[in-house]
Amino acid sequence: MTRPYVVTNVTIIDAVRIIPEGFIKVKDKKIVAVGEGMPPPEDGWDRIDGQKKTLMPGLVNTHGHTPMTLLRGISDDLPLERWLNEKIWPAEAALGDESAAAGTALAIVEMIRSGTTCFADMYHLNWEGTAVLTEESGMKASLARGMIAFGSKQAQREKLKTAIDYAKSCQTSTSGRLRGAIFPHAPYTCPLEFLRDAKAKAEEAFLPFHIHIAETRKEVNEHEAKHGLPPVAHLLEEGILTEGSLAVHAVHISDSEITGLKENGVHVSHNPQSNLKLGSGIAPLPQLLNQHIPVSLGTDSAASNNTLDLFDEMRQAAMVHKGLQEEANATDAQTIVKMATVNGANTLGFSGAGLIAEGYDADFIFINSDQAHMIPRINYGTLVYSASGRDVTDVFVEGKPLMRDGRLLTVDEEKIRHEAMDTSARLFAGR
Amino acid sequence: MTRPYVVTNVTIIDAVRIIPEGFIKVKDKKIVAVGEGMPPPEDGWDRIDGQKKTLMPGLVNTHGHTPMTLLRGISDDLPLERWLNEKIWPAEAALGDESAAAGTALAIVEMIRSGTTCFADMYHLNWEGTAVLTEESGMKASLARGMIAFGSKQAQREKLKTAIDYAKSCQTSTSGRLRGAIFPHAPYTCPLEFLRDAKAKAEEAFLPFHIHIAETRKEVNEHEAKHGLPPVAHLLEEGILTEGSLAVHAVHISDSEITGLKENGVHVSHNPQSNLKLGSGIAPLPQLLNQHIPVSLGTDSAASNNTLDLFDEMRQAAMVHKGLQEEANATDAQTIVKMATVNGANTLGFSGAGLIAEGYDADFIFINSDQAHMIPRINYGTLVYSASGRDVTDVFVEGKPLMRDGRLLTVDEEKIRHEAMDTSARLFAGR
Structure with a gap:
């Protein structure tokens, strides 16, 4: 696929428009044209027929x-603390860099298969290997x-130093397909001094800052008892959550914290299935969307989900609040x-991706929409309420x-x- | 497949046990043996290899x-009343028996593909055709x-008479694969007199009684204003919901109504995705499960779901209460x-089905469990949290x-x- 190409006869949907029958032209890694109907033939361009695809x-x-x-399926139907203390942390203790790599490789297969082209990852093992595999x-x-x-x-200083070095190396990867981030695990697993230091070092190096925060009610209550403020309000006040920072989970947050996230330009990664399942x-x-906070979707790990399928995540994100508020809209x-x-x-810092539009990176997927469960109409609802990663x-x-x-x-x-x-059988026999 | 056969090398899971590597033997429509390991060879039996399948x-x-x-996708993100009044009922007015049949046939394809072997159906068009297609x-x-x-x-009397005749004909179908039921739509669409009459006629003919009930808060409030009791309590008191009756939805019910359902042996069809989406x-x-009420799962129609995939329904049923109660168990x-x-x-009256056990009907499915999103362990969580109908x-x-x-x-x-x-394009162009 080094020649430019055109995809024809295809239904195109992105966040801003639907083209029932259209085409895109791809050249030098970019989408160079998007249109309705059939484009005029052009010499030297390959052609991909998108018939019956979206x-x-x-x-x-x-x-x-x-x-x-x-660790998928090793610990279902247990609350977060027991999930971590009794199952996940003991299992993780058995992992080394090599087995971590086996997990990452499996995740990459699952993500590509289910239509994910870009992901965030954080782990304390084999991080350099993850860059290579990606x-x-x-x-x-x-x-x-x-x-x-x-x-x-x-030990903390050394950890942070390797994290900064690693993130920098990702930012400057030759492919240009990597970004780096500084991601201290959470306010309850990192002392405040460490978070301040990590934030300062991240800013010095122009690196984005990610953190798990306000995931459980217990975390919030304990943080408030210790610091006099809930964690989001506290990290906003500390200047640790700032423009472009990523607050992961943000489940237990007040209206004033939502306003604080908005005013400070903080992004949120919404992980509904992990939050529900744990x-x-x-x-x-x-409420986050009403404030126009940039909310995106995450699966969290397959140990708390149990898939990396963002179509499932879309459906869950769309479904639960309708029932909860008794408002279908x-x-x-x-x-x-x-x-x-x-x-x-x-x-995630890929500002030229995520739309099917001229000048955007040619990161796109086909869905087989000629299947019983997606018939008879294709619209946003089809993607969210009917499609699955298995349809990619x-x-x-x-x-x-890639596929x-x-x-x-x-x-x-x-x-x-x-x-x-094999790795799982070796490390976790009987678990 | 008229000869008896054995399925070998397969992981077997039903509601009571998991056999990591086992076999089943099938003869004269029934499962005649289930076991671990490999069965001794037997003359005149076919063999199906279930390797890498569940x-x-x-x-x-x-x-x-x-x-x-x-009507899938014709009306997403609208509340039940607007969904019915503005979209679904006008669309349904355009349906005739023939187009209804096209929808039923599509549903059958989708259900078989996603591993459903048995379903309940109620509609006011083409009911006899549905029996034929099934x-x-x-x-x-x-x-x-x-x-x-x-x-x-x-008109009511005639409707009820055709309903009784039809249900009886299903009960006595030559295949034995059909059951009939009496299913007045809901307390808010059928006068009390009609419900009493329908119940009496159903009992005379030994037919089960199904009804949509307590689906929305509005229904419950209006019923209580009119009759002095919420609908479930009222229909229990009236003797309309009795042993084996099926209460569909039962969303807005009190603890005392749950006790009433339990004491009267009423079954519940839980339709979490439809209830959320509308x-x-x-x-x-x-609470229903704590009282040991026999709860089963329904998708409702694809217009309010938007699939007929019971794997999706399982996941949703399992997920939402964990988050709501903040209890992963x-x-x-x-x-x-x-x-x-x-x-x-x-x-649904198929008491000899639903388990992989000796003497049960041989109604079973294979899932391809050799896929990235189901690796590395197969257990109940795999079926509920990882699998999809597309894996069947x-x-x-x-x-x-059948497949x-x-x-x-x-x-x-x-x-x-x-x-x-074609039918959809003809009837609903532009919708």
Whole structure:
């Protein structure tokens, strides 16, 4: 696919418009034209027939921990604290860099298959390996070395230094498909001094700052008891959450904290399935959207979801508030598509991606819309309420195909599946 | 498949047990043996290799309106009343028996593809045609003629008579794969006198009684204003909801009504996605389960869901209460599997189906569990939190294959998809 090409006969949907029958032209990694009907033939261009397909932007997953894909299903139906203390942390203690890589590779297969072209990842093992695997796969990612700062000051300093170095190296990757971020785990796992230091170092290096925050009621109550303010209000006051920072989860937040997020230009990664499944709660999505806060979608890890399928995440994000508020228009499908595409791309620092528009990166997917469960009409609702990641047939990033007709082109899927099974069997027999 | 056969090398999961590597033997429509490991070879038996597959009971959908599949996506993000008055009822006015049949056929394709072997259906058009299509497809169903009783007494009597005759004819179908039910639409669309009469006639004919009830807060408030009691309490007092009756939705019900349902042996069809999507509310599933009320799952129509995929329904049923109660163990995956299989079969009158056990009907499906999003472990959580209807590869009812390796064997899928598209384009151009 080094020649330019045109995709024809295809339904095009992005966050701003639907073209029932249109085309896009792709050249030098970019979408160079989008239109209705059939374009005039052009010499030297290849042609991809999109008949019976729907073309949409690749999905963007703004929160996850790819190595934990190996822990999928190890601990269902347990509350967050027991989930962490009894199951996840003991299991993680058995992971090393190599097994973490097996999990990341599996996550990459699952993400490409389900139409994700760009993801955020944070983990405390094998972070450099994750960059390599991502580059090889052809995906885009915002990557961070995980930091839980319970150790000595010296250990904390070293952790932060490697995190900064790693993030910088991602920012300057030769492919240009990586970004780096500074991601201290959470206010309850990192002392305030560490968060201040991490924020200062991130600013010095022009690196974005991500943090899990206000995930559970317990976290919020304990933070408030200790610091006199709930965590979001506190980190806003401290200047730790600032313009472009990413607040992950933000489940238990007050109206005044929502206003604070808005006034300070903070982004939110909404992870509804993980929040529900762990019993953490239900984030105030409609209120965040009403304030025009840039909210995107994350799956969190497959250990608390249990998939990395952003179509499932879209459906859940759209569904729950309708029932909760007893208002069917509490959320709308078009806004949800925006969250899963262009909002996510902007949040992760890929501002030229997430729309099917001239000048945007050619990050797009095909969905097979000629299936019983999507008939008889294609609209935003089809993507949010009917489609699944399993309906994705083709995935392109910067014009390059990562999957065609259900076949992965940049990774050895069968080998990756076997390694994941073997690694899991070896480390977690009986779990 | 007239010879008996054995399925080997397969992971078996039903509501009561998991066999990591086992077999089942199928003869004369029944499962005649289930075991671990490999069975001894037997002369004259065929063999199906289940390697890399998970075998589970066919799913049972206890509430729906198949002709409305044509209305999928016609009206998203609108509240129930506007959804009905502005979109659905005008669209339904354009439907006739033939277009209703196109919707039912499409629903059957979607249901088989997503692993449903048995469903409930109620509609006011083409009910006899639905019985024919169901028989031809090889599925099982509990069928009812839809009754909204706003007309004259004479019209009401005639409606009820055809409903009784139709339900009786289903009960005595030659295949034995049909049941009939009496299903007046709801307390707010049928006068009390009509409900009493329908119940009396149903009892005379030994027919089950189904009704939509307590779906929205508005319905409950208006019913209480008119009759002095909320609808469930009222219909229990009237003796209209009795042993084996099916209360569909039951979203807005009090603790004393839950006790009433329990004491009277009433079943509940839980339709979480429809209830969420229409903004109707969230039914008290954990409280119903705590009282050991037989709760099953329904998708409702694809116009309010927007799929007929019971895997999606399982996930939603399991997810929402964890977040709402902030308790990750508010629901558990094994119970959800029970709701979607054996509870559903019992509720619809197929008491010998819904388990993978000796003597049970051979209604089972295969899931391709050798996929990235289901690796690395197979358990109840895999079915509820990771799997999708799109993962189903094979479907058998009473031992007969309806789908093998993703190919439908009893219906002409392509023709059905085309007819659905054409019918929709003709009736609803621009909608």
